[in-house]
Structures are given as C-alpha cells and as structure tokens.
Amino acid sequence: MPFWLDAVRRFERAIGVPVERFVTSDAYFDLLPHLKRAQSQLEDAVAAMTEEWYRLVNLPSGSDVRQMREQLSRMERQIERLTKQLADRDATGPTPTVRKRDQNG
Amino acid sequence: MWPLLGSDLAGRVGRDLERSLWRARNGLRYVQAMSRPREGATPKDVVWKRDRAELWRYRSETPIRYAPPVVIVHSLVSRSYILDLRPGSSHVEYLLAQGFDVFMLDWGIPDERDADNSFETYVDEYMPLAVDAALAVSGAHEVTLSGYCLGGVFGILYAASYSEPPVRNLVLLATPIDFSQMGPMVAAVASGRLDTAELLDETGNVPPDALYTGFYMQAPTKEIAQYATLLENLWNDEFVDAYQAMAQWSRDHVPLPGAATRQIVDDLIRRNVLASGRWELGGREIDFGDVQANVLNAVAVKDNVVPLAVTEPVMQLVGEPSKRDELRLTGGHVTFGAGSHAFKHTLPALSRWLADHSDELDSPKER
Structure with a gap:
C-alpha cells in the first residue's frame, strides 16, 4: 500500500472513530429531532415569504403544488383500488391457489 | 548494474505514466456512469406485474437441473440489483449456472400511489399472485422462497399464513427478527425520539434520501478512505466497475411506503412483535412456528445493517426445529450478492444447501 493511502486511511480512522461514537450516541439522537424541526421551520418560513411573491404575480407556490400533489395522490390511489377490484372481478387468468389459514389452523 | 537499474526505473516510470492515463480515462467514465440508472446484469422476462411489483424470470443458456424454482423476494428499502450486480459477480447468475430456475419478486419504485401499501399488501395481495x-x-x-433482508420477513409471513403454502424451502438471508438489537438509530425510533410522521414526505412515503442518510450516518467518514482507495486503483477497469456498481447501489434507495413504515415503527420496532414469533396481521394471528418448509437461516457475522443478534431468533421461532439449518458467513450485509467472499464461500454454500433440498431432474430441462 502506498504511503499516502495508508496516511489517508489512518487520518480517516482518527476522525472517524469519534464521529461514529457521536452519531450513535444518545446526545446525537436527542439533538436530531430538534435539528429536523428547526430545518422544517426554516423551510416553512422561507416558503411563506416566497409564497406572497408568487401570489402577487399569480404563480402557484410550493405549498399549492404540494397540496395538489397530495390530492392527486389520493385520487390515483382511489382509482387504482377501483381498477384492481374490477380487474379481480373480471379475472379469467390464474387466481391464488393458497388458502388463508382458518381459525382452527 | 546501472543499465539494469536504468531500465527498471524507466519501466516504473512507464508503468506509472500508463496508470495515470488509465486513471484519467476511468475517472471520466466513473463520473459519467454515476448518473446512469442501473439495472440487473442478467437478461430476464417480466412474467407477472401488479402495480409497481414485478416478477422476473431470468434467462440462461444453462439447462435447469433442479426443481423447485427459486423465487427471490427482495427487501422494500433497497434495489434488487444488489443480487444481480455485474456479469461474473451476480447471485442470480451464480444460481442459474448451477442449474436453478431463478425468479425475482421486485417491488419496483413505490410512489404516492403506494403510500397505503402495508405488510398485508405484500404478503396477502402480491405474494400469492406472484408465487x-x-x-x-x-x-x-412448489417453490423455494429466498427472502433477502425484509424480503425474508415477507417470506416467513407468507409461508406461515396459509394452510398449504406451495413452499418447499424457505431461505432467509440477513432477515431481521429482534429489532431491539438493531442499533442506536432504531433504538431512537423505539424510544419515540424520532417520530414516524416526521419521516414521511408529501407523497406519504419515506423519501429515499432519508433512508440513505440513515445508512450514511452510521459511518459518515468512511467515504474518505473509499475514495482514496478508488483513486489508487482508478487505473484498474475491474476495480472501478465493481466499485462503481457497489457505490451506486448503496446510494440508490427507493421510497418506503408510509403504511408499511408505520407498521415497522409501531409493531416491529416499538412492540418488537417479530421476536415473539407471532404477529397479528390482516385480521389473523400468524405463528412463525406454522412454517412447514425447510428453513435455512443465512447470517453474516460482520453484518452491521442487520447484526447477527437480530437474525439469530429465526432458529428458535421459524418452522419445525428438525427442519431448521443455519449458515454462518463471515461477510457483511452484501455478502449475498457482492464481493470476492460471496463467490468463494457464500454462494457455493447456499447453492449446496439448495441442491440438497431440491430434486435433481432426471434429464436437464431447456429454459
């Protein structure tokens, strides 16, 4: 192994061991939810600010797109469920041969 | 002596120069190929499809020597091409070459339409149709079911759910059972410090980035040494191909459906139900002891994704005691699909067990 590669590996372990100890510690997992919430709050604050500007020029904002996407998702799930129910009812191909275990086994 | 030293020096300079050129060429190839979507290496046909889930049957020139066919059930949180990474380095290709008929049940890439997918969706809806x-x-x-990681949990639930399941053998590769032993991140979820709702995005699923970050944060500085090793070996086409395939797979996660995530958090992690050997799912209680199949628990002793202690309870809980076998492998979580150890030890051992628990056909069958 060349000298430089050995040096990089030693360096990585020198910093990696304490970093790994921290990211598996209780302190890190106590901190993580707070960081995640702070990040969400920051994103919400930025979105709220930009939303006003988008609305002024009559453009959909990020939250409008998100809401529309959620609505579409719900609709697509519903359509897919109905499609499957119809397909299963009309199915002429192979059907499951296995039977669910009954109450008595 | 001097002329010899001179020619030796010239040879070394020439070699270093040549390697530098290969490094430059492979460096460009590496950067270009990282953004290319990767699929499995072995040719296959889609023989069944429902929603995003597909069942593939692999093609091979080698005739089929064994029955029943092997149906690999993949996990929900990673891409299935880890078991079919590259020609010459593929779990699937290895089994085909031994004469097995190999299928892969791949769950596809879930999107917002799959947010309501629960364990019932996979075990009661998709698996019976795919089998x-x-x-x-x-x-x-009948089939041999071979479940990788969470796919092994699906395999157990399916094989224990039905009175006459067409499953002769159940192979469990790094299958998590005791979630109390999973490590600090899962312990943080168990204690309620990480909330399920905060993990989901607007599609109702856990985004792949969140999963990648979770795995990445286990050893965040490891990439430094990995990139240095890559740089040193960048002249070597074989090394670069293998590194690239593995690096791409480790970043290539798929969204985890929201309903399944809630079950993983509430039932598997917080209540640790799998460790009891029973789970009430879809209105009935599934007892893992009801599995009738021969069971092989294949565990990797250096697995830091699903540590040994997490998989060990299989040997007390799943199937009949006389039909259980355990295979301890010295590799890590990906030893079932990648690395030299996989092809020297893991796959030969798995293949031997499969052959011992299958029927050898009187005359090999063309595919």
Whole structure:
C-alpha cells in the first residue's frame, strides 16, 4: 500500500472513530429531532415569504403544488383500488391457489 | 548494474505514466456512469406485474437441473440489483449456472400511489399472485422462497399464513427478527425520539434520501478512505466497475411506503412483535412456528445493517426445529450478492444447501 493511502486511511480512522461514537450516541439522537424541526421551520418560513411573491404575480407556490400533489395522490390511489377490484372481478387468468389459514389452523 | 537499474526505473516510470492515463480515462467514465440508472446484469422476462411489483424470470443458456424454482423476494428499502450486480459477480447468475430456475419478486419504485401499501399488501395481495405466476410459468407445484433482508420477513409471513403454502424451502438471508438489537438509530425510533410522521414526505412515503442518510450516518467518514482507495486503483477497469456498481447501489434507495413504515415503527420496532414469533396481521394471528418448509437461516457475522443478534431468533421461532439449518458467513450485509467472499464461500454454500433440498431432474430441462 502506498504511503499516502495508508496516511489517508489512518487520518480517516482518527476522525472517524469519534464521529461514529457521536452519531450513535444518545446526545446525537436527542439533538436530531430538534435539528429536523428547526430545518422544517426554516423551510416553512422561507416558503411563506416566497409564497406572497408568487401570489402577487399569480404563480402557484410550493405549498399549492404540494397540496395538489397530495390530492392527486389520493385520487390515483382511489382509482387504482377501483381498477384492481374490477380487474379481480373480471379475472379469467390464474387466481391464488393458497388458502388463508382458518381459525382452527 | 546501472543499465539494469536504468531500465527498471524507466519501466516504473512507464508503468506509472500508463496508470495515470488509465486513471484519467476511468475517472471520466466513473463520473459519467454515476448518473446512469442501473439495472440487473442478467437478461430476464417480466412474467407477472401488479402495480409497481414485478416478477422476473431470468434467462440462461444453462439447462435447469433442479426443481423447485427459486423465487427471490427482495427487501422494500433497497434495489434488487444488489443480487444481480455485474456479469461474473451476480447471485442470480451464480444460481442459474448451477442449474436453478431463478425468479425475482421486485417491488419496483413505490410512489404516492403506494403510500397505503402495508405488510398485508405484500404478503396477502402480491405474494400469492406472484408465487402462482412462478408456478404457472415453470410448471412446478412448489417453490423455494429466498427472502433477502425484509424480503425474508415477507417470506416467513407468507409461508406461515396459509394452510398449504406451495413452499418447499424457505431461505432467509440477513432477515431481521429482534429489532431491539438493531442499533442506536432504531433504538431512537423505539424510544419515540424520532417520530414516524416526521419521516414521511408529501407523497406519504419515506423519501429515499432519508433512508440513505440513515445508512450514511452510521459511518459518515468512511467515504474518505473509499475514495482514496478508488483513486489508487482508478487505473484498474475491474476495480472501478465493481466499485462503481457497489457505490451506486448503496446510494440508490427507493421510497418506503408510509403504511408499511408505520407498521415497522409501531409493531416491529416499538412492540418488537417479530421476536415473539407471532404477529397479528390482516385480521389473523400468524405463528412463525406454522412454517412447514425447510428453513435455512443465512447470517453474516460482520453484518452491521442487520447484526447477527437480530437474525439469530429465526432458529428458535421459524418452522419445525428438525427442519431448521443455519449458515454462518463471515461477510457483511452484501455478502449475498457482492464481493470476492460471496463467490468463494457464500454462494457455493447456499447453492449446496439448495441442491440438497431440491430434486435433481432426471434429464436437464431447456429454459
């Protein structure tokens, strides 16, 4: 192994061991939810600010797109469920041969 | 002596120069290929499809020597091409070369339409249809189910759910059972410090980035040494191909459906139900002891994703004691699909067990 590669590996372990100890510690997992919430709050604050500007020029904002996407998702799930129910009812191909275990086994 | 030293020096300079050129060429190839979507290496046909889930049957020139066919059930949180990474370095290709008929049940890339997918969706809806399709196209009347990681949990639930499941063998590769032993991140979820709702995005699923970050944060500085090793070996086409395939797979996660995530958090992690050997799912209680199949628990002793202690309870809980076998492998979580150890030890051992628990056909069958 060349000298430089050995040096990089030693360096990585020198910093990696304490970093790994921290990211598996209780302190890190106590901190993580707070960081995640702070990040969400920051994103919400930025979105709220930009939303006003988008609305002024009559453009959909990020939250409008998100809401529309959620609505579409719900609709697509519903359509897919109905499609499957119809397909299963009309199915002429192979059907499951296995039977669910009954109450008595 | 001097002329010899001179020619030796010239040879070394020439070699270093040549390697530098290969490094430059492979460096460009590496950067270009990282953004290219990767698929499995072995040719295959889609023989069944429902929503995003697909059942693939692999093609091979090698005739089929063994029955029943092997249906690999993949996990929900990673891409299935880890078991079919590259030609010459593929779990699937290895089994085909031994004469097995190999299928892969791949869950696809879930999107917002799959946010309501629960364990019931996979075990009660997809798996019976996929297994029936495998039986129909292979002409067999039973299968070997081989579940990788969470796919092993699906395999247990499916094989224990039905009174006469067409499963002769159940192979469990790094299958998590005791979630109390999973490590600090899962312990943080168990204690309520990480909330399920905060993990989901607007599609109702856990985004792949969140999963990648979770795995990445286990050893965040490891990439430094990995990149240095890559730089040193960048002249070597074989090394670069293998590194690239593995690096791409480790970043290539798929969204985890929201309903399944809630079950993982509430039932598997917080209540640790799998460790009890029973789970009430879809209105009935599933007892893992009801599995009738031969069971092979294949565990990797250096696995830091699903540590040994997490998989060990299989040997007390799943199937009949006389039909259980354990295979301890010295590799890590990906030893079932990648690395030299996989092809020297893991796959030969797995293949031997499969052959011992399968029927050798009187005359090999063309595919």
